[in-house]
Amino acid sequence: MPEPTRRGPYAKGVERRRQILEEALAAYAESDSSGPSLRSIAARVGLSERGLLHYFPARDELLVAILAERDAADRATFDPDGPLDDLSAVTAHSAETPGLVRLFLEMSAAAPDPEHAAHGFFTRRYRELRELVARKFRRSAPESSEVDAEFAARILIAASDGLQAQWLLDPSIDLADDLGRLAKILASAPRRRT
Amino acid sequence: MPEPTRRGPYAKGVERRRQILEEALAAYAESDSSGPSLRSIAARVGLSERGLLHYFPARDELLVAILAERDAADRATFDPDGPLDDLSAVTAHSAETPGLVRLFLEMSAAAPDPEHAAHGFFTRRYRELRELVARKFRRSAPESSEVDAEFAARILIAASDGLQAQWLLDPSIDLADDLGRLAKILASAPRRRT
Numbered sequence: 001m002p003e004p005t006r007r008g009p010y011a012k013g014v015e016r017r018r019q020i021l022e023e024a025l026a027a028y029a030e031s032d033s034s035g036p037s038l039r040s041i042a043a044r045v046g047l048s049e050r051g052l053l054h055y056f057p058a059r060d061e062l063l064v065a066i067l068a069e070r071d072a073a074d075r076a077t078f079d080p081d082g083p084l085d086d087l088s089a090v091t092a093h094s095a096e097t098p099g100l101v102r103l104f105l106e107m108s109a110a111a112p113d114p115e116h117a118a119h120g121f122f123t124r125r126y127r128e129l130r131e132l133v134a135r136k137f138r139r140s141a142p143e144s145s146e147v148d149a150e151f152a153a154r155i156l157i158a159a160s161d162g163l164q165a166q167w168l169l170d171p172s173i174d175l176a177d178d179l180g181r182l183a184k185i186l187a188s189a190p191r192r193r194t
Numbered sequence: 195m196p197e198p199t200r201r202g203p204y205a206k207g208v209e210r211r212r213q214i215l216e217e218a219l220a221a222y223a224e225s226d227s228s229g230p231s232l233r234s235i236a237a238r239v240g241l242s243e244r245g246l247l248h249y250f251p252a253r254d255e256l257l258v259a260i261l262a263e264r265d266a267a268d269r270a271t272f273d274p275d276g277p278l279d280d281l282s283a284v285t286a287h288s289a290e291t292p293g294l295v296r297l298f299l300e301m302s303a304a305a306p307d308p309e310h311a312a313h314g315f316f317t318r319r320y321r322e323l324r325e326l327v328a329r330k331f332r333r334s335a336p337e338s339s340e341v342d343a344e345f346a347a348r349i350l351i352a353a354s355d356g357l358q359a360q361w362l363l364d365p366s367i368d369l370a371d372d373l374g375r376l377a378k379i380l381a382s383a384p385r386r387r388t
Contacts, residue, residue: 033307098306102304105299105302106300108299109296109297109299111362112227112362122363126360126363126364154357155353155357158352158353158354158355158356158359159352160356161352161355161356162352162353162354166348168302169305169317170317170320178349181345182349185380186379189382189383
């Protein structure tokens with residue numbers, strides 16, 4: 001998507017897209033794991049499904065933009081220099097919207113295709129999230145070596161994603177508690193000797 | 195799918211399905227992350243795509259049966275009383291077939307739908323795998339409490355699934371090494387005090 005300028009019809013399009021994404025997140029928050037239809041998202045902003053898709057290059061671009069919008073909302077509540085526990089809170093929060101957990105899994109399955117809208121998004125997301133979590137880990141476990149922080153970041157992100165998949169089928173899993181315990185165990189594990 | 199009896203036309207159907215699933219796994223093993231087409235799997239057993247789907251109630255049933263066949267093959271190399279390291283080996287092996295890693299993610303996104311072929315499969319799979327891994331964990335870390343073994347099983351399975359999703363986009367991730375380290379850290383973590 002080319003970067004639009006901030007005035008005239010472009011600015012209107014930007015504003016409209018923002019409104020659509022906000023309403024999409026609200027629709028997911030009210031939905032069960034099957035998620036809202038594009039049609040019902042469109043209705044919230046007074047558009048037909050066709051009209052809705054006019055604002056995005058393709059259906060998959062809209063779906064990826066919804067995931068990006070959730071990330072942006074999560075990041076606003078996420079202090080990169082705050083405690084590692086924030087991670088569990090973000091995971092617990094995303095588990096309130098099982099439709100988005102499913103959308104995330106679907107899109108991550110599509111991501112390896114370089115032509116798919118999810119490719120750039122997931123590649124960047126994992127890289128940035130690993131850096132962010134590694135930084136938090138270094139602060140909360142300063143005695144750990146740098147290698148450990150990168151390892152810990154990969155594992156914490158993987159465990160968060162994988163636990164959400166298990167939780168979709170077994171809601172008795174306490175995501176925040178499991179991730180909080182894992183973070184503590186990793187932070188207090190001995191330094192790698194290599 | 196009703197359980198077929200072991201004789202007559204049913205037995206032939208059973209044998210044919212087994213052959214199809216074996217060839218499907220071979221086709222995935224030769225494919226990149228985009229996976230083989232149903233048509234190319236069909237061609238390996240001398241069938242059209244339509245002829246192939248004749249042996250399964252629906253396309254999704256075939257796809258889930260392919261994942262079940264991989265699990266069965268992995269389980270044959272997996273001693274429930276063997277060392278926890280076997281887990282890393284299984285994950286490293288499944289990472290040789292990125293097409294199956296993507297299929298797994300796709301189907302796990304579909305699994306929460308009770309009407310979908312993946313629902314029963316994933317529900318059982320997670321439950322059985324957690325029991326299996328917890329049992330291995332108890333043997334390799336006998337001083338850990340029972341609660342810890344179940345926690346460790348959830349985390350190890352989640353990390354294996356989640357790391358595979360990261361690895362699809364960054365093949366430099368060493369799945370076996372990461373999981374092996376995680377298993378050691380969990381096994382040597384102090385007992386939970388609650």
